[in-house]
Amino acid sequence: MLGLPDHIRACLFDLDGVLTQTAKVHAAAWKETFDAFLRRRADRDGTAFVPFDAGEDYDDYVDGRPREDGVRTFLASRGVELPEGTPEDGPDSETVHGVGNRKNELVLRLIREQGVEPYEGSVAYLRAARDAGLRRAVVSSSANCHDVLVAAGIEDLLEERVDGITRREQGLRGKPAPDTYLAGARLLGVEPAEAAVFEDALAGVEAGHAGHFGVVVGVDRVGQSAELRRHGADLVVTDLAQLLEEQR
Incomplete structure (x- = not known):
């Protein structure tokens, strides 16, 4: 489904560089x-x-x-x-x-x-995931996550949010530790093995790998495909629209 293994029930998206052009x-x-x-x-x-x-x-x-x-x-x-x-x-x-x-x-x-611009391919993917019944959360290190989502016009496409404020309030370790992604999975009511992590940062794919998630998708915006794989990405795309194209 949507370029992901059949057992995946939820998607956990990093913000900067994955959903929005703020990296x-x-x-x-x-x-x-x-x-x-x-x-x-x-x-x-x-x-x-x-x-x-x-x-x-x-x-x-x-x-x-x-x-x-x-x-x-x-x-x-x-x-x-x-x-x-x-x-x-x-x-x-x-x-x-x-x-x-x-x-x-x-x-x-x-x-x-x-201003803040979302990636068009990511917006299309979020809508496709919603329509396919996949649960969706954003997992970001940024304390400004909510403001960025609102400015980008994509807040309504995500069900839950784990961000820098959540991390401080709950005493979670930041990426590359898996804590924030594990918190996102709990909010969506799924096991890590049932969730896909979408990350453009090396620390982020490390976090997804360390949390034993079902699949870690590296999003290569800057030509670091090999590094993303070395740090834990199971597959790498340059834009989430590629995963939709695979379904056609």
Whole structure:
């Protein structure tokens, strides 16, 4: 059914890069945030400034992870460790939460300025899944998930939502741990083996693989098909419309 194994009863979709064209917005916000931080640090320490790579660094250390985990993971790759701080830290604070809050300010500004566009193939797939009687949830690391769904006009196509707010409230580990996807399956009343995970992030396909889901679909928007498979994708498509075309 819809390019999935016959026993699949539910679909769990990542948001940015799978349903909506916001991954590039997040990458731009991370680059602006990290470049400003790294430049200040280089000037202060008298060391060379090495900018954040919105391709490799984003994919390897940030994409799909909760915001604070992205800060920790990328800065650790540069040998930098910051104090945790608190969620109330200002965007200029040199803490994990402060850097994350600066990124969130920037991404919200970019979304307001640029709007949010869903992928047409993903919208078609969501409608086909609904019409076929498959349960549907979005599973995102973003605390802004609800606003993005509304802005993209696809909120009504999803039955449940697990996002960054859910993760904090329930104490769930973020991707690449499987916790948020497992929570999505519980909300839809299915076992992991009965659910398909749709992910474009390496951390996300790792999460789907670790949760022993029925199938993990890697969505390759940036030419990383081999990496998606290596991290746990069972099959890879460049757009969800490909899965519909297979049914014709």
